[in-house]
Amino acid sequence: MASGNLSPRQKMINLMYLIFIAMIAMQMSKEVLSAFGYMNEKLADNNVTATKKNDATLSNLATKASEQPEKYSSLYAKAQKVDDLSKTFNDYLESKKSLFLEGQEDVKDYETMDKVDIVNEHFFVGDVFTAKGQEFLDHINGYREAIIELIGEKSALTPIIKKRFDTSDQITEDGKQAWLKNRYEGFPLISTITNLTSMQTDIKTTQAEIYGNLLGGQLESDVSMTKYEAIVIPEKTAFFQGENFKGKIVLGKVDPTLKPESVTVNGRDVKKENIQTGQVLLDFPAGSVGDRDIKGKFIFIENGKPVEIEINSSYAVIPKPNSAVISADKMNVVYRGVPNPMTISIPGIPDNLVTARGNGLKRVAGSGKYIMTPQSGKEVKITVTGKLPNGQMVSTSQNFRIKGIPSPSGSIRKQTGYVKMPKTSLVKSTVSAILPDFDFDLVLNTSGFTIKVPGQGAVVVRGNRMDAQAKKAIAKAKRGDVITIFAIKSSLAGNATYKIKEASAVSIEIQ
Template sequence: MGSNNTRGMSPRQKMINLMYIVLTAMLALNVSSDVLEGFVQVEEGLSRSNQNIAARNNAIYNRLEEFAIQNPSKGQIWFDKAKQVRQRTEKLHQLMDSLKTAIAIEADGPDADPRNLVNQDDLESASLVMLKPGKRRGGTHLRTSIDVYREFLATLFADSVHRANIRAALATEPVAKSGNAMPIPWEESLFEGKPVVAAVTMLTKLQSDVRYAEGETLAALLNNVDAGDVRVNELNAFVIPQSRNVMRGSRYSANIVLAAVDTTQRPVVYINGNRLQNDNGLYETVPGSTGTFDYKGYLEVPHGDGTVTRHDFQSSYTVIEPTASPGCLGALGLTADKLFLECCLVWFA
C-alpha cells in the first residue's frame, strides 16, 4: 500500500500495517508455518482492537442521541447525520464479514469458520472470491463501496485537514509495484496470490480503518453541536438607562443587564455603513448642530464553525446648545465638546 495512506492514522494502525507488510514479504520467501501463525495473531489483535474502537464509537453516538433528545432544535440535525454514518458503516462492515466467510468457505468448505481456518496457506481461494471476473466480483465491489463511503464521510468535515486524513485512511488508489510497468488495481495488490489467512487478516484490518473513520466522523459531529455557539470568557454588568433626561419629580428607569464577552474575538461593528475602527464597540461623534439624531448599524459575530451572524441595532441621541447649564448637561449625560456612545452585544439573563 502507498505511503500516503498512513497519513492521519494512529501509531497503532501504522504498526499493524507494517506487520502485515513484513508478514506478506516473509510469505513470498516461503517461510515456515510460523509466518501463518503470525497472521493469526495479528487477526486476533485486530479483532480485539475493533471491539474497543466500536465501544468508543457507540459512546459518542449515544451522546449525540441523548443531546438530540434533550435539545432537538440544536442536536437533531447532527444526530441525523450520525445515524447515516452508523448505517453506512455497519453495511460496509457486514460486506467485509461476508467476504471473509466466502473466502473461508472456498478454502475449507461449507462449514468453514473465518476465525478458525484449516487451510490457512491456500493461495487460490482469496483470488477466486476477490478477483474472479464477474459482474460483482468481491474486490471490485469492495473498492467501490469504500470509495462511496469515504466520500460521504468527507462531506461531513468542514476542516480540510480532517477530510484529507479520512481520504488517506480509506485510500483505494492503484498501487505501483516493482516489475509492473503500470500501477495495479488496489484489490489486486491486496488479494492476488495471498494465502487465505492473509486475506482474512487484511479484511479485518480494513474493518479497523472503517471503524477509525467512523469514530473521527462521529467526534466531529459531536463537536459541531456547540460549534455555532458564541464562546464567552468574561461577564460584565452594565446599566442601560431608558432615558438620560430626568425631570424633577419624574421616574428614572434603567435595565441592569449581564453582558457576556469574548475578549479574544470581538464582534465587528458597523454604524451607518461604516466600520468602527476599534475593537471595544466605542462609537464617538462630534455633533455639529442641535436636535435629535438617529443612527443604526449591525454587529457581525464570528462562530466556532466558521459562520458569521449579523445582529442589527438602532438608537438615537439628543444634542443641545453648549450654553446650557453644566447641571443640565450632566443630567443628560453629555459634554459640550464631544458625545460618546458605546455599542455592546448583550445577552439578557
C-alpha cells in the same frame, strides 16, 4: 552444491543442508501465518471496543438531540447516516470473511490458512476482475464517496478518508498494478482475512473521527461568548412594596474562570465586589408596586475586542403574594413508574389553605408534601390554588416533563462494560441490571439474559445466574476469549407492570 567432483559424503552433507534450509523456510512461513492470525484477533477485539464507544457516542448525541433539537438534531441526523453507511459496509466485509472461511474446521488454525485459490477464484479471472471482485471495489469506493459527500470536500477529514480507502492503481517495480491485484492476488487466506478486519478497523476509526469532529464543532460554537445569555434569578418570585429586590444574574453557561470587565444594570455600574466568577449579585430597592424592568449589559473582552451581552428581564412588586412556588424535591422532571416526592406551597398562605391538583398527584403527611405518580403522556400540569386572608383566591400552574426510567447497565460482579476474570469465577457470578447515577434508589430484578461464547452458539438463560448450558459453553472458552452477555431483561421491584428497557451488554475477557 551436490554436483561436481565432491565425495559422496560431502554430497550427502550438502543435500542435508539444503533440506535443513527448506525446513527452516517452511517453519518461518508457518510462523508468519500465525502472526497474521494473532494480528487479526487483536484487530477484531479492538473493533468490538470501538463499536461500543461509537454506539455510546451516537446514543449520547441522540439524547442531546431530543433535549436540544435546534442545536443537535442536524448533527444527529448526519451521525445516523454515517452509522448506517458504516454498518452496511462492515456487514458486507464480515460476509466476505465468512465466505472465505467456509469449510475451515478450526478458524484459529492459522498455519493451515495458506491457500490462495479461494480468494483468487473469487476476485479474478486471469487478468480481469470477476463480478464479485468489481462488487468489492464498488463497496469500498461507494462508502468513501458517500462519507465524503456527508462531511463535505472542505472537511479536514476528507483527505484522510480518501487515503484510507484509496483503491487507485499501485506503483510497483514493474510499473502500475491494479489495487485489488496488488493487495489480494496470490496472498494466503489468513492475510486476506486480516486485511478485511483491518478495513473494518478503518471504518470504526472513520466513525469515531467524524463523531468527534461533529461534537467538536458544536463545542467550539458553544464556548464562544456570543452564545451566552444573561439570566436574572431573583431570591423569590415576588416582592412586597418597601422590600429590597435581592437576587443574582448568572450566565447561561457558568465558567469558574469567567469574569466580565464591567456590568451595567438600570443605568448604574455594579460594584466590583459584587461581580463574581460567572455571576453578579444584585441588591437594590425593589421600587413601587407594578412590573419593574432589569436592563443592562455584560462587557467581555474576546480576541482583543469588546463583546456585549444584553441583560433584559423583569420582576413584579406586589402588596400580597399572588403566585405559587412548585419544586420537585429531587429533580426538575418527574419519572414514570416511580413515586416522585414534591413540595408545593404559596408564600404567605398557610398549607391548609393551599390546594394542588394534577393527574397522578397525591397529598401525603407533612407540610406541603405530595407524591406525583405520572400517568400517560409526555407532560403533566400541576395547578395550585390558595386562599388569601381577605378571601380572594389566587391560582397558578406549571408543566412538568414526564420521562421514562433510563436504560440500565448490565453488570457482572457489580462491574459494567468490559470486565476481566477467570471462567471459574464467571460461572459463579450473578448477572444484574443497575441504574448508575439515577436519582432514585430502585431495585431491578433480573429475569433473564443471553450469553455468547466465541465459537459457541448463543445461550438464552432464565434468571440471573448461569444454568447448565451456559456453564458448558463457558467451559469451552479459551484464555483471551471475550464472552458477551446481552439482552439482559429485568423488572422493577414493587412495580412489575412497568416495562424496563433491556440493559446494555457486558463483555468478559477470560483470564
